[in-house]
Amino acid sequence: MMAPREDTPPATAGAATGGAAATGPDASTGRRDGLRPPSWLAGSFLLPALLLLGFLVVYPIVYTVVRSFLDSSGGFTTSNYTGIFEGHGNLLAVRNTAIWVVVAPTLVTIVGLLFAVLTERIRWATAFKLVVFMPMAISFLASGVIFRLVYEQDPDKGVANAAMVAVHDAFSAETAYPGAGPRAGAAQPLRAEGGAVVTARPVTAGSTALLPLLRVKPEYLPAKPVPARAAAPPGPGRITGTVWFDFTRGGGGRPNAVDPSEAGLPGVRVQAVRDGKVVASATTRDDGTFTLAKVPAGPVTLRLPAGNFTAAYGGAEWLGDTLITPAIIGAYLWVWSGFAMVLIAAGLAAIPRDALEAARVDGATEWQVFRRVTIPLLSPVLVVVLVTLVINVLKVFDLVFVIGGGDPNAGVLALQMWTESFGGGNDQGAGSAIAVLLFLLVLPAMLFNIRRLRRERK
C-alpha cells in the first residue's frame, strides 16, 4: 500500500544511513534535503500498525455493513434494521439508549463542572480529585459488583437502602407494629376497619379509653419495653387513654385490662374522628399512654390509623423495573465524574485570571462571573467532555450487563448487540445491524474530532 514513490532526488538504497556530510541547510524549509529519509522507509515503520488496523478494524467495518443487509441464507434484506425497532427487548434497549445518551453525559458533565469549580479554592483539592478519579481505574465489572452490593434491596444488606431508611426514620420518628390488631370476637372494645383499628363504642371528651392490641411481634417491641400504665384522669375537653400489648408473658393477666407485666406501645398514632374528619390526634408515650387535647364536645370515635400497622419503610427498589436504568446511570456517574472533573479543571486553570478579575472589579457577583465569563470561556472544554461521554455511553456494555444481570428493563443497544449475535441470540445479521446503528450514532463525534484536529493543526 505504501508505494515507494520517490519525488525527492538523492535517495539511494543506503539513504537510511544517510550521506552524513551531504548538502547544507535548505534555506527555504530549514531541511537538509540529502538527509531526508526515503518514503519507503515510512512504510516499514507503518506496516505492523496498518496490517492490524486493516484486518481487525477497517475490514470488519465493511464486513459488518454488508452482513447487516444479509439474511440467514445470504439473500439481501433490510429486516435486520427494522428488527431493531421490533420486539419488547429491542424497544426497551432503544429507549434506554436514548435515556442514557441524554441523561448520563449531561449529568456527568454538570457534576464534573461542580467538582472542578468547588475544588478550586480548597487546600486538599489534589486528594479530593484523586478520590473521585479513582473509579476510572476500576473495571466496569468490579464497579458492577460494587454497585450490586450498594443497591441490595434489603436495607440490612444494601447500603443505599440502609441510608435511605436511616434518613427516613430520622425525619419521621414513626414506629409501626406490622401484624398487630384487636382481639377477635364480639363485645370487644376495638375492631378492625380496613387497615385501621377503631373503638367499637363512641368516646366523649373527658373520658379515658383503653386500647388493647394483640399479635405484636417481638422484633417490633421496643428493646426495653416500659410497663403499660393506666392513663391519668382527663381534664375538660381531653381524652386520655392507653395503647398497650394486652398479653402477659407466661400466661395469666386479664383481657382488656392493664396488667403490671404488660408492655406499653410507644409511638402509636391515635386520632379522634367525627363524621370521617380527624378532630384531634396524639402519639403514645413510652408507657403507651396518650392525651388528646381540645376534643370538641359530643361523641367521637378513636382510630389507630393503618400507618401504625404497615411494615416499616424499606427504601427504594433500585433494581426493580422502573429504577434499574437510573440506578445503573448512578454507577456510571460514580465512575466517570472524575474524568469530567479533571478535564474541566484543566480548562478552568487555562482561563485568563484577568477576565475574571475585570468582571469582579466591574461589580459582578460570583454567580454572574461564573455564568457570563467562566462558562462561555469554558464551553469548548465542556463540548469536548460531552462529546467524549456520548461516544462512551453508546458503547456502555459491562456495567449494564453486570448490574442489570440480563434484565431487559436495563438493556441498551451495545448489550443487545452482544446478546443478539453471541449471548444466546446467534443472529449475526441482527447483531450487525445494531453494530452499524451504533457506528452511525458515533459518526458525528468522529467528524467533530476530525474538524477539531484540523483546526488545531492550523
Next chain:
Amino acid sequence: MTAHDTVPGDGSAGAPRRGIAARVAGRLGGGAVQAVLVLVALFWLVPTLGLLVASLRSNADNNSSGWWTVFTKPSQLTFSSYSALLDKPDFVDSFWNTVLITVPATVLVVVIASLAAYAFAWLEFPGRDWLFLVVVALLVVPVQVALVPVAKLYGKIEFGGFQMFGSITGVVLFHVAFGLPFAIFLLRNFFAAIPRDLLEAARMDGGSEWTIFRRVIFPLGGPAIASLGIFQFLWVWNDLLVSLVFADTDAQPMTKWLQSQMRQFTGNIDILAPGAFLSLIVPLAVFFAFQRYFVQGVLAGSVK
C-alpha cells in the same frame, strides 16, 4: 486591585463594604463547600470500602447483615473467602491469563504505535495527512462493529493444533488493533513536539532512522509512552466484552471468570467480593503509582 484606588466617591464607599461582605460570605461558603466535598469524597469511597469489607466477611455474615456492622463487631473479619478463592485453580488460571493478555497487549501497542507515530510525525510519504485522518477517525469506532467479522476471521485461522478463535493470541491482537488509533494519535502529537534540531543533528551524525527512533524518539517520548502504557494496561486488564467473545474457558481472564460466577448473585458474594477486589487492586495500584501520567493521558485522550 489597583482599580479601587482610581474609583472615586460612591464607588470607593461601596467597595470596602462589598469586600467585607464577600469575605464573610466566602468564609461561610468555604466551610459549607468543605463540608459538601467531604461528604462527596465519602460517597466516592464508601462503595469500594463496602466491597473490601464484604470480601473480608464470611458468607453467613454477608447474608444476614450489612458490611457496616463490622464497625460494631470487628470479630466478623476473616480471610476465609480469599483463601477459598485462591484454592480454586480456575480462578488462579484466570488471573495468569489476565496477565498473559495484558502485558503483551500493552507492550505491542506501545512498540507498534511508536513506530507508526514516528512515521506520521517525522517521515514524509505520500498520503501522510490523509492516512493520519483515517487513524483519527478510527478512534471512536465501537468495538461492537468488529465482533462478528473478527470472530469469523479468527475461526478460519487454524494450523498445527492452534486455533486463533478462543486463544489468548486472538484476544491480544484484537486489543492491540483497537488500542492503536488512540496510541498513534497520542504519540504522534507528542513526537511532533520534539525539537526538529535534535533529529537533524542525529541525522547529521549519521544515525539511521532506526537508531534515531531508538536513541532519540523513544527516550524523549517517555512521559507520553508512560501515559499510553498505563491507559492500554488498564483498558485491557479491565476488559470484559472482548474476552467474552474471543476467549474460551482456557484463555479467559479474571473478568470473564467472575462474570461466569455471577448467575446467582446473592449466594455468591463470598466469591464475587474477593474476586472483584483482587481484580481491581492491580489497576488501582497502577493508578496511584502513576496518576500523574494517567491525568496527562486523560487530557490528551479526550477524543475517544
